[in-house]
Amino acid sequence: MALQDEHAAGAKAPAARFQDEGSAIDWPERSDAPLLDLDLWPNRSLTVPGRKRVLWLMAAGFSVPLLPLTLTKVIWIPLGFCITVLVALWYALRRNTADGRMVERVTLWADELRVERIEASGRVKRWRADPYWVRITLLEQGRPENYLTLKGGGREIELGAFLSPEERLSLAERLEDAIRTALRGAAP
Numbered sequence: 001m002a003l004q005d006e007h008a009a010g011a012k013a014p015a016a017r018f019q020d021e022g023s024a025i026d027w028p029e030r031s032d033a034p035l036l037d038l039d040l041w042p043n044r045s046l047t048v049p050g051r052k053r054v055l056w057l058m059a060a061g062f063s064v065p066l067l068p069l070t071l072t073k074v075i076w077i078p079l080g081f082c083i084t085v086l087v088a089l090w091y092a093l094r095r096n097t098a099d100g101r102m103v104e105r106v107t108l109w110a111d112e113l114r115v116e117r118i119e120a121s122g123r124v125k126r127w128r129a130d131p132y133w134v135r136i137t138l139l140e141q142g143r144p145e146n147y148l149t150l151k152g153g154g155r156e157i158e159l160g161a162f163l164s165p166e167e168r169l170s171l172a173e174r175l176e177d178a179i180r181t182a183l184r185g186a187a188p
Helices: 048-069 073-099 165-186
Strands: 003-005 036-040 103-109 112-118 124-129 135-139 147-152 155-158
Touching: 036 165, 048 073, 103 165, 112 147, 124 147, 124 155, 135 165, 147 165
Parallel strands: none
Antiparallel strands: 003 036, 036 103, 103 112, 112 124, 135 147, 147 155
16 A cells, blocks of 8 residues: 555645645644654556566567568568557656656644645645545545545645555545544544
8 A cells, every 4th residue: 555654743834725836835844743644655566677677578579570580671660660669668667657756745733634745747736724624525436436535725635546446445534533533632
């Protein structure tokens, strides 16, 4: 599962809504420890060395049927096709690796819930709301399955879009429990 607890106090503080880094005011530091601090990221099943091995295996596999054609003029047609496929595969694997650098940080205190999304391009979006007003919506039916949103602070955001349906379900349960605990602790 692509969830990781972070128990370090003093995560960055929020802007009023989901905002781009350029327009968002830097979040003030908090000295109190958060009740919940999660980093969410896409699952990665292929490492960079694994990506290189896949490309070499594909190149080797393409060369086998080309061997009988090596001394003929006909080789240029299938060779051009094979090179095009290898370049397209290289680009797709590289793009997939780059997209895997996306991170969503969810931090909860008794008086504040923050979500910071750092996209693969480096663009940062921030959202915050009072946990009392936050509504967690999990749409179990339809596409995508277990679609998770948070509503509060005058805005609704999608959370964990890159997670599997089971991971989004687990995240929703974990967030609901943490918010309930935060609200019990904040009550007089």
